[in-house]
Amino acid sequence: MPSLPHFNRRALFGAFAAVPASRWLVFPAVAQSQAPQLSTVPLASWNDGPAKQAILDFVRATIDPSSKDFVPLEHRIATFDQDGTLWVEHPVYSQMMYCLDRVPALAAQRPELKNVEPFKTVLSGNREAIAKLTTPDLEKIIVSTLSGMTTEEFDAEVAKWLATAKDPRWKRSYPELVYQPMLEVMSYLRRNDYKTFIVTGFGQDFVRVYSQQVYGIPPQQVVGSALAVKYRYDKDGRPELIKEPKLMLNDNDAGKPEGIHLMIGQRPRAAFGNSTGDQQMLEYTGAGNGRRLMMLVLHDDAEREYAYGPAQHLPDTKVGTFTQELYDEAMQKGWTVISMKSDWKRIFPFV
Amino acid sequence: MPSLPHFNRRALFGAFAAVPASRWLVFPAVAQSQAPQLSTVPLASWNDGPAKQAILDFVRATIDPSSKDFVPLEHRIATFDQDGTLWVEHPVYSQMMYCLDRVPALAAQRPELKNVEPFKTVLSGNREAIAKLTTPDLEKIIVSTLSGMTTEEFDAEVAKWLATAKDPRWKRSYPELVYQPMLEVMSYLRRNDYKTFIVTGFGQDFVRVYSQQVYGIPPQQVVGSALAVKYRYDKDGRPELIKEPKLMLNDNDAGKPEGIHLMIGQRPRAAFGNSTGDQQMLEYTGAGNGRRLMMLVLHDDAEREYAYGPAQHLPDTKVGTFTQELYDEAMQKGWTVISMKSDWKRIFPFV
Numbered sequence A, B: 001m002p003s004l005p006h007f008n009r010r011a012l013f014g015a016f017a018a019v020p021a022s023r024w025l026v027f028p029a030v031a032q033s034q035a036p037q038l039s040t041v042p043l044a045s046w047n048d049g050p051a052k053q054a055i056l057d058f059v060r061a062t063i064d065p066s067s068k069d070f071v072p073l074e075h076r077i078a079t080f081d082q083d084g085t086l087w088v089e090h091p092v093y094s095q096m097m098y099c100l101d102r103v104p105a106l107a108a109q110r111p112e113l114k115n116v117e118p119f120k121t122v123l124s125g126n127r128e129a130i131a132k133l134t135t136p137d138l139e140k141i142i143v144s145t146l147s148g149m150t151t152e153e154f155d156a157e158v159a160k161w162l163a164t165a166k167d168p169r170w171k172r173s174y175p176e177l178v179y180q181p182m183l184e185v186m187s188y189l190r191r192n193d194y195k196t197f198i199v200t201g202f203g204q205d206f207v208r209v210y211s212q213q214v215y216g217i218p219p220q221q222v223v224g225s226a227l228a229v230k231y232r233y234d235k236d237g238r239p240e241l242i243k244e245p246k247l248m249l250n251d252n253d254a255g256k257p258e259g260i261h262l263m264i265g266q267r268p269r270a271a272f273g274n275s276t277g278d279q280q281m282l283e284y285t286g287a288g289n290g291r292r293l294m295m296l297v298l299h300d301d302a303e304r305e306y307a308y309g310p311a312q313h314l315p316d317t318k319v320g321t322f323t324q325e326l327y328d329e330a331m332q333k334g335w336t337v338i339s340m341k342s343d344w345k346r347i348f349p350f351v
Helices: A009-013 A021-025 A050-063 A094-109 A111-115 A119-124 A127-131 A135-145 A151-164 A180-191 A204-215 A255-263 A276-286 A324-333 B009-013 B021-025 B050-063 B094-109 B111-115 B119-124 B127-131 B135-145 B151-164 B180-191 B204-208 B211-215 B255-263 B276-286 B324-333
Strands: A077-080 A195-203 A222-233 A239-249 A270-273 A293-298 A336-339 B077-080 B195-203 B222-233 B239-249 B270-273 B293-298 B336-339
Touching (some): A050 A180, A050 A293, A077 A180, A151 A239, A180 A270, A195 A204, A195 A255, A222 B255, A239 B255, A239 B276, A255 A276, A255 B255, A270 A276, A276 A293, A276 A324, A293 A324, A324 A336, B050 B180, B050 B293, B050 B336, B094 B119, B094 B135, B111 B119, B119 B127, B151 B204, B151 B239, B180 B195, B180 B270, B222 B255, B255 B276, B270 B276, B276 B324
Parallel strands (some): A077 A195, A077 A270, A195 A222, A293 A336, B077 B195, B195 B222, B293 B336
Antiparallel strands (some): A222 A239
């Protein structure tokens, strides 16, 4: 069993009991979300304040050829964590929901799993028992449901799931739960010739299925944790790639700068995250020469989204990993903390 | 010791004895090459014929929105092998020369290696003995000289070497020995919104140092064999990435489609190679739906470059891996073989 992405079990399951069981055992028919419309005004959904100003100042300084902070086109690289930075991660990561939802199909293919833990518990639908699954249990579920098929079969399964799965609170598909202000940051950077990359701790194959449609980011600009694939020929001699139960890249924590080096090959100029899983990516970005921009999204809006994390005297709700230590490092190094409550006029495109 | 990229030892060393020892033990001062000028006429250095026509037909069919073969912008991906496809690989791969050239510096840092094989043989300068080194010996040299430093130190070492190292036949730097017709193919594809990627069996960190300058390809569009890197802090607490002696991706043979999936995340529409190391990349490309373009460069021009490979009744010169089997597969599957002798008006930009 390979070591797997570092999960915060509490983040995965802190509020799991609140998720209706019907949500992840059936596929309600829901229309697929549409790509949101973006205003031509930069950062239209941002309130004036230090966070918005930091973004505007960074871009203006680095695109001006007469500026000492000018960045040549080929070095304009910006990286974004996904879960909690670009879309909702609470109460359960969407890819974890996908893996749980895949268990019935997996058990249909491999009936011997029906009486084997942790699959038996997942199939039982007992939410309290599921919420108590250990990290190794969850890893087994993740690896089992994300491997064994061709890459094309996997893409089709994810696309089908995305078209039907719904978040329990907003009753909307996951791709609709992107943060409008972050779409605007990506768009603003791209209009100024920055290349935007997602650098996610979860599986890059999963995110690549919808990254173009949801974020305007093509598959080759999605870096994430990756299982190995194996090239082989099917019974008709056609080549195919099989997803294997073997972790090739753990794109969390120190794995983020390592994955950036592997797949991008240069240090970002700007990096956006929201948790300790992004700490090293922001450190690595900030350690380069010249002007850089490092930002952390703070979930402090219980009314419009969620409030979690210890910073700014928020109650520790046992989810999320924006620790006090990370907050202190941000302050000490001059990273900018984005307050969802005060910096964002709106949270989602659909409001 | 990890398994390493599959080397054709004869390709590495077939004509090694012809290389002056002074070439790789000193660094003559040579001006760096300049990026070649490209004509605005598509494929100006190509003679009319089936190869040129195949490229023109493919591009015209796939960019025409009314064509049944139309390819949306986000799927316009073209991949190119490097050695023997974009620049000279004979008599010794340039990166192998780099590794040999690094041995004295390595031995200065680690004097205990001076009496250890295969380093002792390399340091002796005995060309006949060096030409007899085994594949495991070469792997030791490669891994030892490409690991142990920060990624930034490595980049600086490669850049310094490229500015001074010269090919023994043309007395020119390696970046000057690119094939002008292939630069034109890449430029023509890019003008038609194809993204061009290098997919090399040798190290991607090496190629990324010069890919923008030589090919107009940014680091994030270079896929290749990769050693792992490790994130750590230096004595002043600054983050850095250290190159480790651990192979993460062997981007040869079946490793090419696997590496393409890892780093690009979608199947190419066009692929260019010249050897059995590219076979699976071309198969994978050709197995996709819709219009595809697969091409192999045949080295059949002994006068202007080299002639090797068994196809077209060329003498087997013991270098290169364009086998008869590969040639037969190309004919059977409708891949286009590019004859350097008859399809290319010129070989290099400098003529």
